[in-house]
Amino acid sequence: MDISVVIPLYNEVDSLPELTAWIRQVMDDHRFSYEIILVDDGSTDGSWMAIEGLKAMNPKITAVKFRRNYGKSAALNVGFAAAQGDVVITMDADLQDSPDEIPELYRRIVQEDFDLVSGWKRQRHDPPSKTIPTKLFNSVTRGMSGIHNLHDFNCGLKAYKKEVVKSIEVYGEMHRYIPVIAKWAGFKRIDEQVVQHYPRKYGKTKFGPGRFMKGFLDLLSIFFVGKFGKRPMHFFGTMGVLSFLAGFIIAIWLIVEKLVSIANQSPYRNVTEQPLFFFALIAIVIGTQLFLTGFIAELVSRSSAERNNYQIEKVI
Known part of the structure; x- marks a missing residue:
């Protein structure tokens, strides 16, 4: 199988039909063999019923439902465990990430032999209350991790070699630091790609300001465990x-x-x-x-x- 698309979601019932149809169109146009792995992180808005209907129309869809909300990192970790494709693509379910980016991400992993390619939303459609802390956060992460060629660690649109997702574990708020975790695991061919960022079409953001403090603490955890975990x-x-x-x-x-x-x-x-x-x-x-x-x-x-x-x- 060429590609596994892993999509964690929480209360995104309105965007799922459009997103899965968009992915299917891109995959068919480029004749990729693929699977779509939807991980429902305890949604309460009918997302699972929508997924069941989409699964009936598209056998390429695989879905996992959590009993309660565990967070994006847990959803990604389960999705990574289920992925079978040679290249694993992650993206958010809110239609702010474009499936049209998938072919180029796939090409860079396969032809340029990168271990991980992270999206960079150079032009964001988010309020300053989100973009300013994000820029500060990315600057601190670059300094502490030594990965100076990434501008947007938290972008949900990323591409990985299968070996990467099978070699790492993601928990807590560490989904934003997957490039750092991958580097500590020995996967050092990491690059970024400028991607299109769309305004949110349905619903509202699920992340509050408290995520920045949790994320900073997780960064310290990753730094310590990666450097001194065995000594x-x-x-x-x-x-x-x-x-x-x-x-x-x-x-x-x-x-x-x-x-x-x-x-x-x-x-x-x-x-x-x-x-x-x-x-x-x-x-x-x-x-x-x-x-x-x-x-x-x-x-x-x-x-x-x-x-x-x-x-x-x-x-x-």
Whole structure:
């Protein structure tokens, strides 16, 4: 099979007939073998009934229905597990992503051998309350991830090699960081493509301002797990040793200062009367706790069933 189109959706009953018909037209025009995987993330507006009707008219449609709303990341993860195509395309169900972009995305994966091609909505039809935080968010993500050639990490329209979606796990709010997750998994041929962004035709956006804070926390999680997931002692141990040494050096300096003052018969304050002493004490305690945290995390990591789970590209 050439292409799997994975579409997570939540309360998009009005857009589904038009979207699936549009995808079908594009696929037939280019003679692609394909499947459409619709993942209903607990919709309450009749989306599932619409999907059942569409499935009866188009056998290329496969559908999954969650009992409740779990979020876009969960829907994508289930869709990735079900996908059988050599190239996997993800897109939103609100008709703001154009299926006409699919042939070029497919070509770039197959002919240019990219692992992942992410859409870039250079001209957006969203209010400033959404576009301004998004630009800031993308800038921070580029800096932390080192993927400097992507302008729009959160674009729902992306294309992947099948190996990519079968090698990663998406949860929480991490759908916006799939390029980062893919990079940490060893898939480094990542590029972007300018895509058309249409105004929302039906309904309203399902994302509120709280997603930015959740997304930032997930970015920190990805950064830590990707860099230190199999060696947590390197992170916690380093921070702990540095904190402990800083506190220890300050304490020694205060003691030496007192001893010198006594030897010179100069006025002095007791070590415990100086504010620096308490900073030193706190640094020593925090350093010890961080070191022990790293030690425990290392034990947990070594006991995990995933401790030797590595991404292998080829075996000859």
